[in-house]
Amino acid sequence: MLEIKNLNLSISGTPILRDVNLKVGAGKILGIVGESGSGKSLTALSTMQLMPDGSELGGEILFQDHNLLQADEDDMMRVRGQEISMIFQEPMTALNPVHTIGAQVCEAIRNATNLSQNQLETQAAAMLEKVGLPVSRFPLSRFPHQLSGGQRQRVMIAMACAQQPSLMIADEPTTALDVTLQAQILNLLRGIVDETGMSLILISHDLAVVAEVTDDIVVMRNGEVLDAGPTGDVLRKLQHPYTAQLAKASTHVPQRNSAPILSVEQHANNIQPILKAHHIVRDYPTARTSIFKKGIPFRALNSVSFELFKGQSMGLVGESGCGKSTLARIVLGLDKATAGRVDFLGTDLSKVEGDEMRSARRNMQVVFQDPFASFNPRHRVERLVSEPLYLEPQLSKAQRRDRVRAALSEVGMNDTALDKYPHEFSGGQRQRLAIARALITRPALIVADEPVSALDVSIRAQVLDLLADLRERLNLTYLFISHDLGVVRAICDEVMVMQAGEIVEHGPVENVFTSPASQAAQELVDATPNLERALANRVD
Amino acid sequence: MLVFFLKKLLWALATLIFASVLVFLALEIVPGDPAQVMLGINATDDAVAALRESLGLNKPALERYFSWVSGMLVGDFGRSYTYSVDVRELVADRIAISLPLALIALALSTIIALPVGIYAASRRGKIADTIVMAISQFGIAIPNFWFALLMVYVLAIWLQLVPAGGFPGWSEGFWPALKSLLLPAIALALPQAAILSRVTRSALLETMGEDYIRTARAKGLSKRATLWNHALRNAMIPVLTILGLQFAYLLAGTIIIENVFYLPGLGRLVFQAINLRDLIVVESVVMMLVATIIVINLLVDLAYIWVDPRLRARAS
Numbered sequence: 001m002l003e004i005k006n007l008n009l010s011i012s013g014t015p016i017l018r019d020v021n022l023k024v025g026a027g028k029i030l031g032i033v034g035e036s037g038s039g040k041s042l043t044a045l046s047t048m049q050l051m052p053d054g055s056e057l058g059g060e061i062l063f064q065d066h067n068l069l070q071a072d073e074d075d076m077m078r079v080r081g082q083e084i085s086m087i088f089q090e091p092m093t094a095l096n097p098v099h100t101i102g103a104q105v106c107e108a109i110r111n112a113t114n115l116s117q118n119q120l121e122t123q124a125a126a127m128l129e130k131v132g133l134p135v136s137r138f139p140l141s142r143f144p145h146q147l148s149g150g151q152r153q154r155v156m157i158a159m160a161c162a163q164q165p166s167l168m169i170a171d172e173p174t175t176a177l178d179v180t181l182q183a184q185i186l187n188l189l190r191g192i193v194d195e196t197g198m199s200l201i202l203i204s205h206d207l208a209v210v211a212e213v214t215d216d217i218v219v220m221r222n223g224e225v226l227d228a229g230p231t232g233d234v235l236r237k238l239q240h241p242y243t244a245q246l247a248k249a250s251t252h253v254p255q256r257n258s259a260p261i262l263s264v265e266q267h268a269n270n271i272q273p274i275l276k277a278h279h280i281v282r283d284y285p286t287a288r289t290s291i292f293k294k295g296i297p298f299r300a301l302n303s304v305s306f307e308l309f310k311g312q313s314m315g316l317v318g319e320s321g322c323g324k325s326t327l328a329r330i331v332l333g334l335d336k337a338t339a340g341r342v343d344f345l346g347t348d349l350s351k352v353e354g355d356e357m358r359s360a361r362r363n364m365q366v367v368f369q370d371p372f373a374s375f376n377p378r379h380r381v382e383r384l385v386s387e388p389l390y391l392e393p394q395l396s397k398a399q400r401r402d403r404v405r406a407a408l409s410e411v412g413m414n415d416t417a418l419d420k421y422p423h424e425f426s427g428g429q430r431q432r433l434a435i436a437r438a439l440i441t442r443p444a445l446i447v448a449d450e451p452v453s454a455l456d457v458s459i460r461a462q463v464l465d466l467l468a469d470l471r472e473r474l475n476l477t478y479l480f481i482s483h484d485l486g487v488v489r490a491i492c493d494e495v496m497v498m499q500a501g502e503i504v505e506h507g508p509v510e511n512v513f514t515s516p517a518s519q520a521a522q523e524l525v526d527a528t529p530n531l532e533r534a535l536a537n538r539v540d
Numbered sequence: 541m542l543v544f545f546l547k548k549l550l551w552a553l554a555t556l557i558f559a560s561v562l563v564f565l566a567l568e569i570v571p572g573d574p575a576q577v578m579l580g581i582n583a584t585d586d587a588v589a590a591l592r593e594s595l596g597l598n599k600p601a602l603e604r605y606f607s608w609v610s611g612m613l614v615g616d617f618g619r620s621y622t623y624s625v626d627v628r629e630l631v632a633d634r635i636a637i638s639l640p641l642a643l644i645a646l647a648l649s650t651i652i653a654l655p656v657g658i659y660a661a662s663r664r665g666k667i668a669d670t671i672v673m674a675i676s677q678f679g680i681a682i683p684n685f686w687f688a689l690l691m692v693y694v695l696a697i698w699l700q701l702v703p704a705g706g707f708p709g710w711s712e713g714f715w716p717a718l719k720s721l722l723l724p725a726i727a728l729a730l731p732q733a734a735i736l737s738r739v740t741r742s743a744l745l746e747t748m749g750e751d752y753i754r755t756a757r758a759k760g761l762s763k764r765a766t767l768w769n770h771a772l773r774n775a776m777i778p779v780l781t782i783l784g785l786q787f788a789y790l791l792a793g794t795i796i797i798e799n800v801f802y803l804p805g806l807g808r809l810v811f812q813a814i815n816l817r818d819l820i821v822v823e824s825v826v827m828m829l830v831a832t833i834i835v836i837n838l839l840v841d842l843a844y845i846w847v848d849p850r851l852r853a854r855a856s
Contacts, residue, residue, distance in 0.1 A: 050757055073762075081760030093751040097850055098773045107769070108759045143849040159759060 001026045001064065001199045002047070002084075002167055008058035009039075009046055009223075016042055017223040019059070024167065024216075027197045029190070031214035031231060033204060033246070035456035036427070039223035040203045044169045048086055049076045063167070081111055085160035089172035091152035095144040101128070101155045102140025108162040127158040131188060149320070150181035154188070161192060168192075169201045174209065178320045178483040183527040186213055205456060207250050208529030211235050211538070219243050232540040235531070245458065251531060252461035253490040254468035260493035261312040262508055273307035274444055274477060275331065280304045280340035282326050282501075300326045302501040303340070308445070313471060313478040315488035315509065317524060318498035324481050327498070328447050331479065332366055333357065345444065362391040365438035367431075369450035374434060375422040381408075382418045385437045392441065407436040410474075411466060428459035435466065439474070447479045452487055464491055485528040489513055497521045541852075548841055552834045559830040560612075564605050567819050573597075574621050574817040595621060608823065617824040622816045627824045630809065635828075637707055638798070638805035641721050641728070642790045648729035649736055649790075650783065656733070657740025657779075662767055664745060673741070679734025684793060688727035688800045695723060705802040724801045728793050732786045739782045743775035750774070776847045784840035788833045 002024045009017035017039045024030040032040045045051050047061055049068060061068040068079065080086075088094045095104060105124035109115070115123070125135045131154040144152055153173060160168055170189060174182035190213055193200050204210050210217055210231065217234050219227035219242065227240035238244040266273070281303060286295030300323045308314055316324050329335035331342055333349050342349045344360055352360060365388060368374040375384050386404050389395060395403070405415055411432040422430055431451065438446050451467070452460040468491055470476055482488050488495055488509065495512050497505040499520040505512060516522040575591040576583070592598050596607070611618055617627035656672055663669040696704035703720045710717045747753065748771050756766045795807030806825055813821035845852050 048758055050754060077760050077762055079760075080758055086758040088751060088755065090751055094755045096752040096756070096770050096774070098848055099770075107756075107761070111760045143853075145850045145853060156755070159755070163760075 001028075002201075003062040004043070004047070004059070005062065006059035007043065007046060007061060009042060009051065010056050011052055012054040015223065017046070020220075020223070020225055022218045022225065022228065024199045024201055026166070026199055027193065028216065029193055029200045029202060029214045031202050031204060031210035031217045032220060033207060033210050033217060034220035035205060035246075035458065037222070038220040040220050041171050042223075043220070044086065044171050044201065044203060047169065048080055048084060049073075050080075081108060081160075081165065082163045083165055084167045084169065085163065085165040086169045086171065087153070087156045087160045087173050089175050091149050091156055091176060094156055095152055097144055099143075100140060101133075101138070101142050101144060101147070105140075105155065105158050105162060108159040111163070124158075124162070127162050128155070130161070131155075131158045132184075133158070150177055150184065153177065153181075153185055157185070157188060157192070161196075161198075164196065165198065167199045167201070169203070171203045172205065173202070175205070179485070179527040179529070180319050180523060182209070182529070189213070206529060207235065207247055207457075208531040208534050211531055211534035212529055219246070230540060232535065232538045235535055247531060249457040249461040251486070252457075252464065254465045256468065257472055258311075260508070261309055262493060263307060263309065263312075266309045266312075271309060273309050274345055275308040275479075276343040277304060277306050277327075277331065278341050278343070280327070280330055280337045280342065282323075282330060282335070283338045300501050301330070301337070304498075304501070304503055305340075306496060306503065306506065308477055308479060310444070310477055311471070311475050312494065313480055313492040315492035315495035316479060316481045316498065317483060317485060317488055317495060318520070319524075320483065322498045323501040324498055325449060328366075328449055328479065328481055332364060332447055333361065358391050362388070362441040363443050364445040364447065365441060365443040367434050367438050367446060367448045367451045370454050372422070372427070372430060372454075375430065377422055379421075380418070381420050381422070381433060384422065385433060385440060388437060388441045403440055404436075407440040408433075410439055410470065411436045426459075427455055428462060431455060431459075431463050432466065435463075435470070439470070442474075443476075445477045445479065447481070449481045450483070451480075453482065453484060460487070467491060485513065485524055486530070497524065548838060552838055555834055556827075556831060560609055560827060561605075563823050563826050563830075564601075564608065567823060568601060570817075570819075572817045574819055577817040578621055608820075612824070612827065618820040620813075620818055620821050622813070622818045622821075627821055630821065631806070631825060631828065634804060634806045634809045636710060637721070637803055638791075638794050638807060641725055641794055641798075641803070641805060642787065644721060644725040645728035645732070645790050645793075646783075646787055648725055649733040649786065652729065652733040653736035654740055654779075656737040658744060658767070658772070660737065660741045661744035661748070662764070669741075673738070676734040676737050679730050680738075682731065684727050684731050685796050685800050687730060688724065688797060691723050691727060692801075705800075707803050707805075720801075720803075724794075724797045724803060727800075728790055728797055732790065736779065736782055736786065740775065740779050743778040744771055747771040747774040773847060777844060780840050780843050780847065784836055787836045791829055791832065 004020055004022045007017055007020040008015070020039070020043055022030065022032070022043075032043065034040045042051065046057055047063075047068065049071070051057070057069055059069070063079065063084065068076070071079065095101070102121060102124055105127055106117075106120040109120055109123050109127075121140060124140060128138060128140075129135065133151060133154050138147070138151070144155070147155065173189070174185050177185060186209065189200060189202070192198060202210065202214055214231045217229065217231040218225055219234070219240065221242055227234060227243045234243060235247065238247055280301050281299065282301040283297035283299050285297050304323075304327060306314070316327065318324050326335065330337050337350065345363060347356060347360060349360060382401070382404055385407055386400050389400055389403065404418065408414065408417055413429065413432055413436070417425075417433070422433070425433065448467070452463050455463060464487065467478070471478065478492070480488060480492055492509050494507060495509050496503045497512065497518060497520055505516065505518040505521045512521055513525055516525055573588070573592070575588045575595060575597060579587055579591060596604065608618065615628065617631065619625070620627050620630055623630055656676070660669045660672045692704050695701050702723050707720050708716050744767070748767065753766055753770055756770045757763070761769070794805055795811060797803075798805040798807035799811060810822060810825045813825070
């Protein structure tokens with residue numbers, strides 16, 4: 001179907017891809033795996049001839065025996081959408097916000113045919129129905145912002161399938177979605193391949209996903225193909241050292257030298273928790289139903305109670321929109337609960353203000369998901385990392401500098417970083433800086449909101465090791481929010497499973513993951529890609 | 541949606557009230573006694589005092605403010621001290637020149653700027669783009685009154701295509717009147733068109749880098765179709781914002797341009813009224829300008845909602 005031979009790509013003179021070779025058979029699924037910067041997305045965009053400005057291509061891209069590199073723009077416009085279609089990582093931004101979903105799907109069909117508007121809409125509706133968006137519940141007049149991330153990705157798939165292409169390229173189609181949605185979207189894609197005989201290229205950084213879905217695999221790094229072959233073979237034998245390294249990193253579990261801290265034991269020993277949430281309720285107002293009637297408020301958190309003990313790592317998992325982040329914001333004092341209270345180190349956070357609040361804040365810090373977005377790009381590291389020190393105004397300039405240095409060395413970075421800007425660091429280093437920023441006030445509690453979700457697997461393993469190491473050395477307590485059960489399992493003592501604003505299960509990590517009691521936990525475990533399980537389930 | 545609209549309307553009303561207080565206070569502070577100016581420097585103190593009494597200038601400020609505002613509410617803008625006619629009549633005559641002038645200028649600047657901006661964006665980095673952007677840089681740099689004088693010299697005096705100034709009045713027929721507004725409108729419009737075309741270009745280029753543009757291209761749309769069907773509407777938000785702001789500039793710009801072209805419009809009226817301390821005229825005209833700008837802002841807000849469904853959702 002598609003064969004790429006010795007593909008070379010350079011952008012403004014910088015070589016990006018070097019001698020890339022790959023092949024997809026008819027009706028087959030090829031996985032392209034690699035970390036960020038490996039060139040997997042640009043390989044896809046090269047196939048579509050949608051590279052950034054200043055690109056120069058060499059080699060051959062043979063699609064049904066035509067070399068696409070020799071096709072002119074008019075030919076390519078016929079190929080795109082009709083022969084090869086593509087879906088992207090970010091469903092939130094990949095749809096045009098000002099057009100209805102119906103119009104966008106219609107446009108994909110119209111491009112190839114000359115049907116009347118009525119016929120187009122009928123086809124679009126059928127297409128959306130096929131991807132699980134029946135018109136009765138999702139009329140064509142919906143706008144993208146009225147859909148969730150998973151639903152938007154379904155619209156993307158409907159558009160990509162609209163012209164019955166013989167090849168679809170899916171570039172990290174599920175990376176921005178939670179595990180439950182990921183499983184649904186992967187199933188949908190596989191169903192379409194089985195039903196239509198279309199070929200699929202699935203680009204992913206997640207080996208487990210690739211192991212579950214694909215027939216063949218290509219492993220890329222720095223613009224080169226390092227390893228390739230049938231997925232089962234490659235991932236079972238792990239002959240190439242880089243593939244082996246990826247597989248190891250993706251299932252990495254940091255070492256724990258002390259025993260896990262379990263709530264039951266703590267209670268038995270009469271130890272007081274450092275954080276205690278009592279029946280927290282958070283209602284969000286909704287739009288008025290009329291001028292005189294307020295909307296019924298949306299209950300994001302419904303009577304949530306839990307305790308955290310010194311040194312404990314507590315995981316908080318659940319689908320997106322279940323209330324995880326709202327709970328974190330309330331624990332951090334960034335949001336007020338509608339009802340209920342949070343006691344932190346013996347003080348009621350809803351009552352304290354001024355100095356007392358500052359002192360409470362000093363003892364709790366946060367690490368966010370995106371190390372790029374959570375730093376001001378125009379500030380230097382010293383200023384960024386020392387920012388929380390406004391909570392300790394008594395420190396002198398020299399003392400502040402010492403604290404920054406100490407915090408940097410805790411996360412394994414040296415003083416040369418002080419005068420640099422965030423863009424001078426890699427993603428992993430930036431997340432280290434974010435952790436240093438959280439450590440600088442010597443807090444008792446760190447709330448980590450998806451701290452490794454944006455990182456490549458090998459860097460994720462390092463950051464997890466760092467977090468585990470800091471926990472032991474500094475006796476830190478973590479509230480660890482994630483939709484990735486593997487990560488939670490690797491680092492947490494206990495886990496709470498949230499669903500629709502309530503904690504539906506709470507227990508030691510191993511218990512919850514090996515024998516989940518609630519349906520929500522069971523679904524999460526089933527949906528989480530697992531390399532071992534995926535390989536065991538493969539028929540080849 | 542209705543709630544949103546009512547809220548906007550309330551805000552507009554509050555702005556108007558605030559503006560009326562500000563205008564009134566500003567003119568209270570301005571030195572110069574209208575009665576003194578009207579009667580000249582040789583007038584006796586008694587005569588000035590008598591005139592002040594008859595103009596109502598001796599009443600307390602608060603009372604004068606309320607009688608001014610309540611008058612405006614029923615359409616009574618008071619009587620001009622110097623012209624001795626109703627301000628309403630005076631303004632009605634003048635606005636028949638200024639408003640068409642501002643509107644023609646706005647239309648011209650939009651008609652020029654949008655295609656130019658779109659063209660430049662579609663040729664980004666190519667020679668056409670560079671030339672167009674260089675010209676627009678000139679357009680921004682050149683003061684409109686200087687450009688007006690240049691045009692008068694070339695088009696009116698040299699080529700004699702249009703009158704150099706003055707206004708025959710709408711009673712003389714539509715075309716002659718329009719013709720005499722043409723040069724001033726162009727002089728007003730060109731600098732604004734230069735700014736607007738640059739905004740259009742950069743807004744378009746920014747949206748052309750969005751993910752959904754790549755999606756549209758992956759569907760098989762040509763670059764041109766992507767630009768028209770997907771980028772343009774998304775790029776309209778910043779363009780509308782500037783357009784709304786520009787209308788205020790255009791109204792203010794008429795004051796200078798009307799003086800250059802001897803047009804008896806609102807701008808000249810205000811200019812003269814300030815010199816003659818004809819406070820009631822100044823206050824009324826300024827309030828009218830404020831009201832016009834508030835209405836324009838409301839329209840821009842509604843246009844946002846029409847362009848972007850996400851704002852529609854927030855509004856309802």
